Amino acid sequence: MTTTAGARPRTGPIGMTVTRSVxxxxxxxxxxxxxxxxxxxxxxxxxxxxxxxxxxTPILVPAWELDNVIRLLTTSKHYTxxxxxxxxxxxxATLWHVVFDTLAGYAFAKRRFPLRNVLFVALVSTLMVPxxxxxxxLYLISLSLGIIDSIxxxxxxxxxxxxxxxxxxxxxxxxxxxxEDAARIDGCSEIGVVRHVIVxxxxxxxxxxxxxxxxxxxxxFLWPLIAVNRPQEFTLTVGVASxxxxxxTDWGIIFAGGAVASIPIIIFFLLFQRYFLDGLRLGALK
Amino acid sequence: MARINxxxxxxxxxxxxxxxxxxxxxxxxxxxxxxxxxxxxxGWDTRMANARRFLRExxxxxxxxxxxxxxxxxxxxxxxxxxxxxxxxxxxxxTGGTFVxxxxxxxxxxxxxxxxxxxxxxxxxxxxxxxxxTTNIVVGLALASLIQPLHRHVRTFFRAAFYxxxxxxxLIVGMTWAYIYNAQWGFANYLLRLIGVEPVRxxxxxxxxxxxxxxxxxxxxxxTAVVLFSAAMxxxxxxxxxxxxxxxxxxxxxxxxxxLPLIRPTTLYLTVIYTIASFEVFERIYVMVPSGVGRxxxxxxxxxxxxxxxxxxxxxxxAQAMMLFVMIGAxxxxxxxxxxxxxxx
Numbered sequence: 152m153t154t155t156a157g158a159r160p161r162t163g164p165i166g167m168t169v170t171r172s173v174x175x176x177x178x179x180x181x182x183x184x185x186x187x188x189x190x191x192x193x194x195x196x197x198x199x200x201x202x203x204x205x206x207x208t209p210i211l212v213p214a215w216e217l218d219n220v221i222r223l224l225t226t227s228k229h230y231t232x233x234x235x236x237x238x239x240x241x242x243x244a245t246l247w248h249v250v251f252d253t254l255a256g257y258a259f260a261k262r263r264f265p266l267r268n269v270l271f272v273a274l275v276s277t278l279m280v281p282x283x284x285x286x287x288x289l290y291l292i293s294l295s296l297g298i299i300d301s302i303x304x305x306x307x308x309x310x311x312x313x314x315x316x317x318x319x320x321x322x323x324x325x326x327x328x329x330x331e332d333a334a335r336i337d338g339c340s341e342i343g344v345v346r347h348v349i350v351x352x353x354x355x356x357x358x359x360x361x362x363x364x365x366x367x368x369x370x371x372f373l374w375p376l377i378a379v380n381r382p383q384e385f386t387l388t389v390g391v392a393s394x395x396x397x398x399x400t401d402w403g404i405i406f407a408g409g410a411v412a413s414i415p416i417i418i419f420f421l422l423f424q425r426y427f428l429d430g431l432r433l434g435a436l437k
Numbered sequence: 438m439a440r441i442n443x444x445x446x447x448x449x450x451x452x453x454x455x456x457x458x459x460x461x462x463x464x465x466x467x468x469x470x471x472x473x474x475x476x477x478x479x480g481w482d483t484r485m486a487n488a489r490r491f492l493r494e495x496x497x498x499x500x501x502x503x504x505x506x507x508x509x510x511x512x513x514x515x516x517x518x519x520x521x522x523x524x525x526x527x528x529x530x531x532t533g534g535t536f537v538x539x540x541x542x543x544x545x546x547x548x549x550x551x552x553x554x555x556x557x558x559x560x561x562x563x564x565x566x567x568x569x570x571t572t573n574i575v576v577g578l579a580l581a582s583l584i585q586p587l588h589r590h591v592r593t594f595f596r597a598a599f600y601x602x603x604x605x606x607x608l609i610v611g612m613t614w615a616y617i618y619n620a621q622w623g624f625a626n627y628l629l630r631l632i633g634v635e636p637v638r639x640x641x642x643x644x645x646x647x648x649x650x651x652x653x654x655x656x657x658x659x660x661t662a663v664v665l666f667s668a669a670m671x672x673x674x675x676x677x678x679x680x681x682x683x684x685x686x687x688x689x690x691x692x693x694x695x696x697l698p699l700i701r702p703t704t705l706y707l708t709v710i711y712t713i714a715s716f717e718v719f720e721r722i723y724v725m726v727p728s729g730v731g732r733x734x735x736x737x738x739x740x741x742x743x744x745x746x747x748x749x750x751x752x753x754x755x756a757q758a759m760m761l762f763v764m765i766g767a768x769x770x771x772x773x774x775x776x777x778x779x780x781x782x
Contacts, residue, residue: 193609254502288523
């Protein structure tokens with residue numbers, strides 16, 4: 152990677168170069184510590200038995216004991232239910248978007264049909280609309296459908312996020328059209344073209360889309376907060392926020408609640424971080 | 438498109454169709470294959486054939502987009518339009534909406550209601566946005582420039598380390614900051630005690646609480662900016678730097694005259710998305726100061742939330758949301774104009 156742009160040839164006296172790299176590395180190290188400290192501190196507290204107020208000298212090295220987590224899972228009635236709810240919402244939304252955004256992205260990228268441009272402009276123009284504009288109508292719609300206070304009130308709006316269609320269209324547009332035509336000549340059906348040509352070639356984009364949809368819905372907070380009131384229907388983020396009110400005096404449980412809620416997403420990130428970072432670039436191609 | 442005479446030549450749809458699309462053949466084929474052809478008024482066959490041809494040509498396209506378009510129409514597009522309508526209505530959950538008179542009443546109420554708290558909220562949001570976005574862009578640019586000359590694997594490591602906190606929910610990050618700011622046992626006051634400074638009531642003193650919250654956002658590494666700046670810098674052709682070397686340019690000169698102008702589209706994009714995100718700040722505030730600290734912690738979205746779902750004044754809440762929409766649109770437009778670049782490479 153010596154040819155990478157921006158890799159500046161190290162000219163000048165040796166002393167200068169050394170000073171420069173010392174400065175670079177210390178800045179980067181300090182920033183990394185700042186970046187990771189809040190999460191680290193949350194975990195250090197969660198893994199150290201605390202039953203009341205945390206000690207005045209902050210816990211910087213965890214005791215590696217699971218007392219808080221066990222107390223959380225046994226005292227907080229709904230915590231496991233919240234995990235299940237969040238998993239359901241995130242997985243269902245991910246499945247929906249992976250399947251239907253790929254199909255729609257393909258149609259918008261490669262097929263010509265009446266109203267294509269009108270529909271696509273309508274989709275893209277809502278990308279900039281703040282989601283908060285939709286909350287009151289969504290609330291009224293959910294009320295009249297009778298799904299308020301249930302997981303459906305979170306799921307249905309989650310199925311209408313447009314970012315994925317845009318992402319998939321941008322990606323599929325770059326694929327050569329000859330392969331599709333070849334598949335059709337070989338007798339592939341239209342579904343077959345998508346399954347055997349488009350999907351295999353779009354795997355990187357599909358992976359990013361899956362990850363973004365999962366993370367977005369796992370972390371979503373304000374709409375679930377509005378849409379559900381019964382504690383057993385909460386998603387994990389809403390539930391964790393409610394812990395502070397419920398266990399005022401037991402900080403150990405609150406720390407554990409926050410830490411446990413972020414474990415799945417951290418594992419998810421570590422497994423797929425390559426796709427995360429690629430996906431960011433794909434989505435930014437405006 | 439209705440053709441009266443069944444035997445007239447087919448009207449070309451997009452391009453002249455091959456003969457097999459002609460309706461006579463269509464009917465013959467249907468007969469051959471024993472597909473029942475509905476007999477109706479004169480011209481029915483033709484219309485059916487047209488519809489069938491349209492379906493054969495475009496049916497799959499519409500089938501592919503249908504699920505997305507239907508949910509989009511019901512749960513994004515219709516709500517946006519309806520919200521605009523509600524913003525000029527007085528809405529009652531039982532009886533529905535009636536238009537207010539004068540038509541801008543909710544907008545006026547949004548500003549004057551509760552002693553003009555919405556104006557304060559806009560001010561707070563702008564303060565938060567200016568500090569957060571500026572820091573995010575500068576820090577993102579600096580970090581990306583610093584990791585650029587390093588080895589590929591080292592670069593990936595730093596990008597991942599910076600990005601890790603960005604995937605965890607802003608709610609949990611905000612919660613963690615609330616602990617750091619805890620007046621009694623928080624880490625911030627611990628650091629102050631070490632250097633002998635009096636503890637600060639970070640989240641309960643109305644004069645500094647907005648500053649504390651803003652600082653927590655400024656100290657969060659702008660991971661997206663680092664990744665995107667880094668990618669943009671990687672995409673600059675090396676010839677530019679080689680040419681500058683021949684002219685004896687220093688690293689700083691090269692950064693200022695080559696790197697910076699060429700990554701301008703990325704700078705623009707990031708400025709816009711960070712501004713939008715800051716305008717919409719909510720989770721961080723909701724979890725750090727759940728009941729708010731007077732007016733000091735009200736932002737546009739907390740106001741939308743409180744007027745809509747605490748005071749149940751849906752019209753005013755919708756009006757405030759529409760104003761957020763307009764502000765975001767306006768700011769994005771201005772930023773695109775100011776930062777637009779025509780550089781191609």
